Amino acid sequence: MTAGSNQTPLLEVRNLRVEFPTRRGTLVAVDDVSFSIAPGEVLGVVGESGAGKSLTGAAIIGLLEPPGRIAGGEVLLEGERIDNLPYERMRRIRGARIGAIFQDPLTSLNPLYSIGRQLVETIQTHLPLSAAEARKRAIDLLKEVGIPAAESRIDHYPHQFSGGMRQRVVIALALCANPRLIVADEPTTALDVSIQAQIIALLKRLCREHGTAVMLVTHDMGVIAETADRVAVMYAGRLAEIGPVRDVVKNASHPYTRGLMGSIPSLGVRSERLTQIDGAMPRLTAIPTGCAFNPRCPEAGQRCTVERPDLMPAGVTRAACWLYAPGGVGAALTREAANA
Amino acid sequence: MLAFVLRRLAQSVAVLLTVGVVAFFMFRYVGDPINAMVGQDTSLQERDELRQKLGLNDPAPIQFLRFIGNAAQGKFGLSYRTSEPVGRMILERMPATLELSFCAAMFSLLVGVPMGVYTGLYPRHWSSKLLQAVSLIGVSLPTFLVGILLILVFAVFLRLLPSFGRGETVDIGWWSTNFLTTKGLLALIMPSITLGLFQLTLIMRLVRSEMLEVMRTDFIKFARARGLSNRAINFGHALKNTLVPVITIAGLQLGAIIAFAVVTETVFAWPGMGQLFIQSVQFADIPVMAAYLMLIAFLFVVINVIVDLLYFLVDPRLRSQGGAARVSGH
Structure with missing residues (x-):
């Protein structure tokens, strides 16, 4: 594991807040989220649909769809603040220092241009290479992501590739300028299961070889367990828990994370039924006060409905849960404290 | 690609033939062209001779083929109004x-x-x-x-x-x-x-x-x-x-x-x-x-x-x- 907490983080997100102004008030889609990614580290971000994990990724690369906007907090890349940069300066960072991979490889590529053209234009946007040099680099990249016969395939169009091959091309595009960080938003969700494993293995290998850090956004815990060094669990726009992947998967602290892990089927272990979390994630218009998870939480105490917990140390991980309040005062015990 | 072009060309010819039919029927049903060409005092016999000479007594399909054949060469006959060749006027x-x-x-x-x-x-x-x-x-x-x-x-x-x-x-x-x-x-x-x-x-x-x-x-x-x-x-x-x-x-x-x-x-x-x-x-x-x-x-x-x-x-x-x-x- 390359994660080292004493290094300068490659990416640091501090108290990020993403808002969507609507006619009926402002929706807070990402609320006070802080985390960091070390160079070469793979951070998995998991959560249900609508938990704000993709929006966090979009906010980092500066591509929130209007009217969504960063309403607070800051994003630092190698110590430099990037969330408030003008469009043109941020554009030069995208692709060059932060690459991106999107969910659906079938729609990520422009159908009217050959993949070679799309690679070359990306390379030439960020690197001072001649057309011939850029083409050579494009062929090398295609070879690296495992496209057979790259020299001839480079002139093919996206529709001439299968879904898995297209995602390889997308990964090559993200790697064009050798970025330090890749934000991968559900990179395997649209693929067949057999292809998913290949793409994950490829992504893992490339990032290890290039020393590229990855923010891997997904709802697939299997992918996270396979790939990530650390995991951040999001719920209703907030961080519920963050910690090393082993500890979060095997020994989760936050009741939500435990529920999430309990709902994953595992081979070999033959249990009657999977556990499930009762209820559904709240809508952004009706996030409960206190801890957003409290109405569904089996261990919620009174304090949980009143006061919002910050991330606090909970064993090896850090969890936003009053069960781990400093001094060992759990949520249930604080009921009296809140009454007093 | 070539098959596509040939198919499109065949379709184009079909369209033009259809328009040709419409144009041809204009001749046959919008008045009698002989009336437009001769004076009031022309005898019936002379009219028949002219009709024969212009091929207007031939069966309709023959006339149509002749019309299409001429049209393909850009020959549309003489204008009734100015007696000039229509092709040149256009x-x-x-x-x-x-x-x-x-x-x-x-x-x-x-x-x-x-x-x-x-x-x-x-x-x-x-x-x-x-x-x-x-x-x-x-x-x-x-x-x-x-x-x-x-x-x-x-x-x-x-x-x-x-x-x-x-x-x-x-x-x-x-x-x-x-x-x-x-x-x-x-x-x-x-x-x-x-x-x-x-x-x-x-x-x-x-x-x-x-x-x-x-x-x-x-x-x-x-x-x-x-x-x-x-x-x-x-x-x-x-x-x-x-x-x-x-x-x-x-x-x-x-x-x-x-x-x-x-x-x-x-x-x-x-x-x-x-x-x-x-x-x-x-x-x-x-x-x-x-x-x-x-x-x-x-x-x-x-x-x-x-x-x-x-x-x-x-x-x-x-x-x-x-x-x-x-x-x-x-």
Whole structure:
């Protein structure tokens, strides 16, 4: 594991807040989220649909769809603040220092241009290479992501590739300028299961070889367990828990994370039924006060409905849960404290 | 690809034959051509001889084949009105109409496409909303009214532009052109705007809605994530993806511009084919009308074949054999 907490983080997100102004008030889609990614580290971000994990990724690369906007907090890349940069300066960072991979490889590529053209234009946007040099680099990249016969395939169009091959091309595009960080938003969700494993293995290998850090956004815990060094669990726009992947998967602290892990089927272990979390994630218009998870939480105490917990140390991980309040005062015990 | 071209050509021939049938029946059922050709005092016998000589007693299919055969060689007989060969009459008028149509089409494309791109990229900007509103007027105003208003302002009040005719023309072989004299160019301005205005607004609105659609696609979002410049995204990636529908409509509209130049040519007394057609209708000059019909059908067919071939140039998915089947597959 390359994660080292004493290094300068490659990416640091501090108290990020993403808002969507609507006619009926402002929706807070990402609320006070802080985390960091070390160079070469793979951070998995998991959560249900609508938990704000993709929006966090979009906010980092500066591509929130209007009217969504960063309403607070800051994003630092190698110590430099990037969330408030003008469009043109941020554009030069995208692709060059932060690459991106999107969910659906079938729609990520422009159908009217050959993949070679799309690679070359990306390379030439960020690197001072001649057309011939850029083409050579494009062929090398295609070879690296495992496209057979790259020299001839480079002139093919996206529709001439299968879904898995297209995602390889997308990964090559993200790697064009050798970025330090890749934000991968559900990179395997649209693929067949057999292809998913290949793409994950490829992504893992490339990032290890290039020393590229990855923010891997997904709802697939299997992918996270396979790939990530650390995991951040999001719920209703907030961080519920963050910690090393082993500890979060095997020994989760936050009741939500435990529920999430309990709902994953595992081979070999033959249990009657999977556990499930009762209820559904709240809508952004009706996030409960206190801890957003409290109405569904089996261990919620009174304090949980009143006061919002910050991330606090909970064993090896850090969890936003009053069960781990400093001094060992759990949520249930604080009921009296809140009454007093 | 070759099979496709051959199939399209066969379809074109079928279309032209169908139009030929319509044109042919105009001869047979819109009055008796002998009556139009001879005087009142011609005897019945002489009329029969003429009928025989012109082949009008032959069975209809034979006559039709003869008509089509002649039409294919550009022979449409003599005008009832002027007794000149119809082919030559139309050829004389053709440069005026084609030059006018060309200018109108260029005007509508060169102004309409950028306006569409702009309003598509900045749909919420006030100037886009203004252009949208103005374009609604352009779509709903009838052509003749636009022409008359332009004449009123620029010819009557401001006295800047000529109100009728082609101005000075220069002959290059049989082709007479407006493009080589200042007066000729000035004379082109108002008719071109009048003729092209409707198409301009149509193309603008089409490009706008296509741009709005394309800008929402994943590959544009991914192009942004790759850090491409706005110019490369807007014009390289987005605009090219709007081209297939735009080419289709622009092609059809080019045919419409040529065919419906009739109104504009009448308003501006433009000595083109449209004006000739109007005069022929007034005199029931069937050979001219039939020839005009065939010519317009021919132009439409040619434009459509060109449009189909342009699709291949724009969209690689059509180029590869069986490409369409693999678009959705893994």
